[in-house]
Amino acid sequence: MLAALSRKHIAITGRLGSGPALGPPSDQWTTDMRSEGNQPGALLEMRAIGKKFHGVVALRHVDLAVRQGEIHAVIGENGAGKSTLMKVLSGVYPHPDYDGEIWFDGELQRFAGIRDSEARGIVIIHQELALIPQLSIAENLFLGHEQARGGIIDWDKTHRRAVELLQQVGLDESPHTLVDDIGVGKQQLVEIAKALAKDVRLLILDEPTASLNEDDSAALLELLKKLRSRGVSCVLISHKLNEIAAVADAITVLRDGSTVADMDCRNAPPAESEIVRAMVGREMQDRYPKRQPNPGEVLFELKDWWVEHPLHVGREAVKGVNLNVRRGEIVGVAGLMGAGRTELAMSVFGRSWGRRIRGSAWMKGQQVDVSTVRRAIQSGLAYVTEDRKGLGLVLQESIARNTTLSRLEGVSRAGIIDEAGEHAVANDFRRRMATRCASVEQPVGDLSGGNQQKVVLSKWLFTDPELLILDEPTRGIDVGAKFEIYSLIAELAAQGRAILMISSELPELLGMCDRLYLMNEGEFVGEMPAAGATQETVMHALLGTH
Amino acid sequence: MASSSLSNFLKLHLRDYGMLLSLVAIMGFFQVLTDGTLLQPLNLTNLFLQNSYIVVMALGMLLVIVAGHIDLSVGSVCGFVGALAAVLMVEMEWPVLPTFVACLLAGAAIGALQGAFVAWLKIPSFIVTLAGMLVFKGLALALLSGQSIGPFPESFQALASGFLPELGDGEGHVTSLALGLGCVALLAVRELLVRRKATALGAAAEPIALFLLRLVAQTAALGALVWLLASYKGLPNVLLLMAVLIGVFVFVTRRTTLGRRIYALGGNERAARLSGIPTEKLTLLCFINMGVMAALAGLVFAARLNTATPKAGLGFELDVIAACFIGGASASGGVGKVTGAVIGAFVMGVMNNGMSILGIGIEWQQVIKGVVLLAAVVFDVYNRRKG
Numbered sequence: 027m028l029a030a031l032s033r034k035h036i037a038i039t040g041r042l043g044s045g046p047a048l049g050p051p052s053d054q055w056t057t058d059m060r061s062e063g064n065q066p067g068a069l070l071e072m073r074a075i076g077k078k079f080h081g082v083v084a085l086r087h088v089d090l091a092v093r094q095g096e097i098h099a100v101i102g103e104n105g106a107g108k109s110t111l112m113k114v115l116s117g118v119y120p121h122p123d124y125d126g127e128i129w130f131d132g133e134l135q136r137f138a139g140i141r142d143s144e145a146r147g148i149v150i151i152h153q154e155l156a157l158i159p160q161l162s163i164a165e166n167l168f169l170g171h172e173q174a175r176g177g178i179i180d181w182d183k184t185h186r187r188a189v190e191l192l193q194q195v196g197l198d199e200s201p202h203t204l205v206d207d208i209g210v211g212k213q214q215l216v217e218i219a220k221a222l223a224k225d226v227r228l229l230i231l232d233e234p235t236a237s238l239n240e241d242d243s244a245a246l247l248e249l250l251k252k253l254r255s256r257g258v259s260c261v262l263i264s265h266k267l268n269e270i271a272a273v274a275d276a277i278t279v280l281r282d283g284s285t286v287a288d289m290d291c292r293n294a295p296p297a298e299s300e301i302v303r304a305m306v307g308r309e310m311q312d313r314y315p316k317r318q319p320n321p322g323e324v325l326f327e328l329k330d331w332w333v334e335h336p337l338h339v340g341r342e343a344v345k346g347v348n349l350n351v352r353r354g355e356i357v358g359v360a361g362l363m364g365a366g367r368t369e370l371a372m373s374v375f376g377r378s379w380g381r382r383i384r385g386s387a388w389m390k391g392q393q394v395d396v397s398t399v400r401r402a403i404q405s406g407l408a409y410v411t412e413d414r415k416g417l418g419l420v421l422q423e424s425i426a427r428n429t430t431l432s433r434l435e436g437v438s439r440a441g442i443i444d445e446a447g448e449h450a451v452a453n454d455f456r457r458r459m460a461t462r463c464a465s466v467e468q469p470v471g472d473l474s475g476g477n478q479q480k481v482v483l484s485k486w487l488f489t490d491p492e493l494l495i496l497d498e499p500t501r502g503i504d505v506g507a508k509f510e511i512y513s514l515i516a517e518l519a520a521q522g523r524a525i526l527m528i529s530s531e532l533p534e535l536l537g538m539c540d541r542l543y544l545m546n547e548g549e550f551v552g553e554m555p556a557a558g559a560t561q562e563t564v565m566h567a568l569l570g571t572h
Numbered sequence: 573m574a575s576s577s578l579s580n581f582l583k584l585h586l587r588d589y590g591m592l593l594s595l596v597a598i599m600g601f602f603q604v605l606t607d608g609t610l611l612q613p614l615n616l617t618n619l620f621l622q623n624s625y626i627v628v629m630a631l632g633m634l635l636v637i638v639a640g641h642i643d644l645s646v647g648s649v650c651g652f653v654g655a656l657a658a659v660l661m662v663e664m665e666w667p668v669l670p671t672f673v674a675c676l677l678a679g680a681a682i683g684a685l686q687g688a689f690v691a692w693l694k695i696p697s698f699i700v701t702l703a704g705m706l707v708f709k710g711l712a713l714a715l716l717s718g719q720s721i722g723p724f725p726e727s728f729q730a731l732a733s734g735f736l737p738e739l740g741d742g743e744g745h746v747t748s749l750a751l752g753l754g755c756v757a758l759l760a761v762r763e764l765l766v767r768r769k770a771t772a773l774g775a776a777a778e779p780i781a782l783f784l785l786r787l788v789a790q791t792a793a794l795g796a797l798v799w800l801l802a803s804y805k806g807l808p809n810v811l812l813l814m815a816v817l818i819g820v821f822v823f824v825t826r827r828t829t830l831g832r833r834i835y836a837l838g839g840n841e842r843a844a845r846l847s848g849i850p851t852e853k854l855t856l857l858c859f860i861n862m863g864v865m866a867a868l869a870g871l872v873f874a875a876r877l878n879t880a881t882p883k884a885g886l887g888f889e890l891d892v893i894a895a896c897f898i899g900g901a902s903a904s905g906g907v908g909k910v911t912g913a914v915i916g917a918f919v920m921g922v923m924n925n926g927m928s929i930l931g932i933g934i935e936w937q938q939v940i941k942g943v944v945l946l947a948a949v950v951f952d953v954y955n956r957r958k959g
Contacts, residue, residue: 378846399848409846417846420839422906431836432847434829441828449773485847 069094069131069259070115070148070228076125076283077110084110085124086283092228092276097250097260099270102280103305103532108263111280112230115261116150117143130228147227151217153236157205164188164201167220191219195249211242218249229253230261235269236364247273265362267298267569279304298571299562306532306561314537315513317520321540322353323390325524326407326493331385333366333373343369343380345548351493351524356515358539358556359528360564366548367528368412371495375409376402389492403432408491410482412498412528414475418482421471425463426452428470429484436488455484460510476507483514493524500534512538532561544568581779586955589786591900591915594948596793598919602926609929610922613804616797621733621876623921624810625650625869627914629888630895631821632865634913637896638825639858640838640905641690641697644889645704646866649682651885652712653870658721658880661728668728676867682708683863684856691855705889713882722879731813732876735806748806752798755815760791810872821910834858839906891920894941898948919944 070092077085085107092098102108114124117137128135130146137143140150157166164184173184188201197215205213214234221229231250235243250260250273264270270277271291279287279301287304289296333344343366351357359367372379374387376399387396387405394405402409411417419428429452430437437448452466459480463473470481479499486494496515500508515538519525529535535542536556544552544567552567582589603610610616629646636643653675660666660674682704689700723729738747767783778786801807825831836844837851845851869888874880899916901908920941927937 375846376848399846400850403848411846416840417842420836420843420906422839423836427832427836431832431844431849434832438829441830443827443829443832445827446769446773 068092068129071129072111072115072126073129074126075111075114075128077107077114077119077123083283085114087285088126088280088283089285089288090278091288092259092261095254095257095259096275097254097262097273099262099264099274099277100280101264101267101270101277101301101305103530106280106305107283108280109232110283112150112232112261112263115143116140116148116230144224147225148230149221149224149226149228150230151214151221151232151234153233155210155213155217157213157216157220159206160204162202162204163192163199163208163216166205166216167191167201167223169220171224187223188219191222194222195219196245209242211238211245214238214242214246215249218253226258228259228261230263232263233265233363234262235264235266243269265569267301267571270301271295271298277301281305281307299566302562302565302569302571306565313509313512313533315509315516317356317516319355319519319540321355322522324350325353325390326351326526327388328374329386329388331370331374331387332383333369333380334382336379336381343548344373347385347545347550349526349543349550351526353492353522353524354519355541356519356525356527356539358535358542359526359545360532360535360542360568361530361545362568363530365545367545368497369548370545371409371497371526371528372411374402375399375407375495378409403489403491406492407495408432408486408489408493409495410479410486410497410499412501414478414482414502418485419470419478422469424467425456425461425470425473425481426466428481429455429466429488432485433489451488452484455480455488459484459514474507476503476510479503479507479511483511487518491523493526494518495526495528497528498530499527500529500531532564536561536564546570581782585778588900588909588912590951591898591912595915595919595922598922598926602922602929606926606929610926611800613800615925615929616800617804617808619921619925620801620808620811620814622925623917624732624808624814625873625876626888626891626895626921627814627917628817628869628872629862629865629892630899630913630917631817631910632862633892633896634821634899634901634908634910635825635834635858636697636862637893637901637903638838638905638908639834639855640841641855641858642893643686643697643701643704643859643862643866644893645682645686645701645708646862646869646892647885647888647890648705648708648712649679649863649866649885650870650873650888651882652682652708652715653679653867654874654880654884655712655715655721655882657728657871657874658724659715661724662721668725671728672871675871676864679863679865679867679870680860681863683860683866686863687856687859690859691852697859709885712884716880716882718882720879720881722877724875724878729875729878730809732810732872734809736809736812738806742806745802745806749798749802752802752807753795756791756794756798759794760787763787813872818910818914825910830854830857835906837905841905891917894945895920898945900952902952916948 068091070090072088072090075085075088075090076083088107088111090098090100090111100108100111110119113119115128117139120138121136128137130148135143135146137146158169161169167188168184173180173187185201192199192201195215195218197212197219199208199212205216208216218229234246238246247269250262253260254275262270262274274291276291277287277289277296278285279289281304286307289301327350329348331344331347332342335341335343347370349357359370361367369379373383374396377383377397378399386393388394389405394401396402396405396407415421420431426448430448434443437444437451449466455461456463456466461473461477461480461484463477470478473481499515500511503511515525515527527535527539536559539556542554542556542559542564543550544554544564546568551570554564554567599610629650633643633646656678657671657675660671661668666674686697686700686704689695690697736748736751738745740746764787798807801811825835833844833849834854836847836849837854841851870885873884877884895917896908896913897903897916898919899909899912899914901913923941923944924937927940932940
């Protein structure tokens with residue numbers, strides 16, 4: 027046991043170039059490396075990083091410098107490029123596929139894959155944990171790096187080292203416990219212990235506290251501080267400004283794929299308002315169609331809507347939501363990722379998400395049954411999913427077939443499809459939407475994101491809905507097609523339909539909507555007219571600052 | 573320009589034509605190797621009689637596979653229903669028609685039971701029908717008490733080994749010939765009409781030259797087939813049964829909302845459900861249909877052997893599933909054609925028949941069939957990746 031521990035110990039101290047090569051392990055954890063004599067300098071420097079996907083710019087120009095033994099927060103709105111940046115850093119997007127340079131430990135790095143970056147001590151912990159629930163904690167800790175000789179696992183050593191690692195992260199569980207049997211908070215600690223097993227030097231955490239309760243979050247942040255004192259650097263991606271204020275030594279703000287601010291927090295922490303302003307920026311051009319909103323009677327209402335998470339018993343994902351949408355009105359639902367917006371929408375649309383769904387839905391003052399998708403459609407609802415490929419389209423089928431899928435009875439008689447009629451319908455929508463395709467016989471899988479979205483919209487418009495729920499209607503769509511989608515939404519509202527629009531892009535909500543609901547952790551925490559609202563006021567209201 | 577669009581089209585539809593061409597190639601191959609025995613009227617008739625039950629089950633299996641599932645129990649169900657028919661007709665002396673209906677209903681019930689486990693309890697169909705395979709094999713043995721039961725009434729045997737009745741003196745099987753050629757002509761006219769409608773809509777994808785070539789070749793081949801069969805004993809009853817079923821299944825899969833929804837279900841179940849399609853009910857329906865087809869095949873097989881034996885149906889599921897995959901169905905669901913499955917069944921049938929004539933041992937027949945199945949699917953996957 028001691029031998030294993032001191033080997034690890036050498037690894038850490040040896041790299042730092044300070045402290046004795048051998049020493050009592052317990053002291054090591056409490057020594058603050060930053061306070062030691064020599065200047066720590068930058069452990070990691072990412073210079074002018076750029077990344078494109080099929081011509082769409084995800085990262086424009088990002089600079090990021092992380093010092094030895096600091097907690098460095100990277101923040102920005104959804105879609106600002108945080109996750110892409112971390113994937114470049116960890117080698118998920120390998121070397122020649124991005125622009126710019128990555129320097130680690132004073133050396134230029136060209137990671138070909140995640141194994142390369144891990145060999146250097148860069149470990150990323152994703153929001154979706156990469157643990158295997160059916161395996162024990164110990165088995166998960168050494169997954170891919172089994173404590174084995176000649177392919178035969180040394181279970182004694184595995185157990186011994188697992189106990190050590192669990193102690194280091196303060197997790198009081200037997201290494202034999204299945205990962206499935208411990209809560210999300212503890213699973214997060216197992217992930218960190220797994221990183222320690224790989225001799226981590228730079229730990230990247232993507233929204234680590236998003237699914238944790240307050241106690242678990244606090245414990246996790248304490249652990250990060252402890253790791254910092256051991257000289258482990260940490261990149262923390264988070265939306266939670268209070269957490270960042272509590273632990274971060276430096277903040278880098280990303281916006282639209284570029285670094286827009288670098289803040290040093292060690293002497294004078296920046297004000298929250300300053301951070302928020304940097305996050306949202308100020309540009310707001312004429313990217314949205316002109317509308318003359320003319321809201322009519324209340325069309326759709328949701329009263330005291332509750333939804334329980336389908337897997338976590340007792341965890342309410344939607345908590346007592348009340349909302350209404352008028353004819354001709356575009357109502358937005360703003361919230362950060364994980365706020366429960368999609369869950370809300372899908373639970374309303376035929377109970378397609380969650381369990382123990384309670385509350386009532388009303389259409390034109392009458393309570394309606396939305397318990398199955400069919401009934402929801404019959405009640406006049408349509409839901410345009412955020413996951414076009416997974417939930418919206420049958421990719422290998424043609425445009426025509428996807429267009430009529432939700433209302434085949436509209437192009438058939440006695441169950442027999444009138445193919446000529448179907449073609450006419452599909453071609454009609456193709457014209458109205460200006461869908462760019464060779465013919466409506468083309469498989470939708472071949473189309474671009476924007477054109478696919480037009481097919482999804484066609485499909486739902488063919489059901490002639492009164493309320494359209496649009497979930498991230500412009501996700502993954504280029505700017506030109508976005509304007510077309512916006513214009514279409516405006517036109518639908520002008521026809522007297524009600525639109526409920528979910529989006530993670532605040533500018534889009536402010537540009538398109540008449541009214542906003544603000545959602546946070548399953549609850550509606552506010553409601554405001556979009557006119558006069560700014561990204562700052564919305565963000566402050568969402569985050570509960572001010 | 574025209575030639576490039578032709579080659580483009582061929583590239584895109586290589587699979588569809590390749591299927592048919594490979595059947596023709598295999599037939600030609602064995603025709604030469606067997607010194608013309610393969611296409612002799614007697615052998616051709618046997619070919620249909622021997623493969624009818626595989627074709628019937630392949631129709632049901634195609635829907636199951638398109639819906640994204642599999643049914644391993646069809647061979648056992650086939651044998652079980654044959655045994656049931658024997659017990660009802662021979663031991664309990666039921667008349668033929670009530671037995672027939674009862675057996676089809678039994679097949680439907682079996683399908684419904686297995687389908688319910690798959691659709692609502694979300695048990696993988698592989699497991700449910702693996703269990704069904706054991707259960708119904710066992711039940712067939714129990715019904716027969718390990719013995720063969722037969723013979724059957726003549727009117728029942730006629731289902732599998734009878735021929736269409738002839739008007740007049742039956743010289744040259746003129747009635748069969750006329751009926752057969754009439755059907756072939758009707759088919760050709762229908763294709764022309766469909767083509768004209770599609771052209772009017774601007775949706776005709778197949779280049780005109782290719783269409784005409786295919787139509788002429790297809791009509792000639794089918795006409796020759798009818799001619800050959802008529803020169804022996806006329807058209808077998810099972811051929812009529814198969815033709816009607818194939819027609820119905822082609823229609824259901826291509827033209828009805830039901831068929832369309834099954835393809836959507838198999839192509840993307842979650843998107844289908846979010847489009848308001850009752851995915852569970854459709855899954856159940858596919859299995860009920862499969863049960864009825866397996867029962868029908870069981871009746872045909874029992875009638876052909878004129879006895880119900882404990883070994884009936886053994887290993888049929890493999891031929892049936894292979895037929896669907898050779899015919900271009902995708903193991904992940906959403907893709908597959910009725911005509912493909914039928915052609916696949918005949919590819920297997922012609923190989924069985926041809927190799928038997930050549931005196932190739934059963935051991936090597938299995939090896940060769942296995943290799944052909946794998947080759948067909950590899951070709952498919954490679955083709956799709958390239959496209």
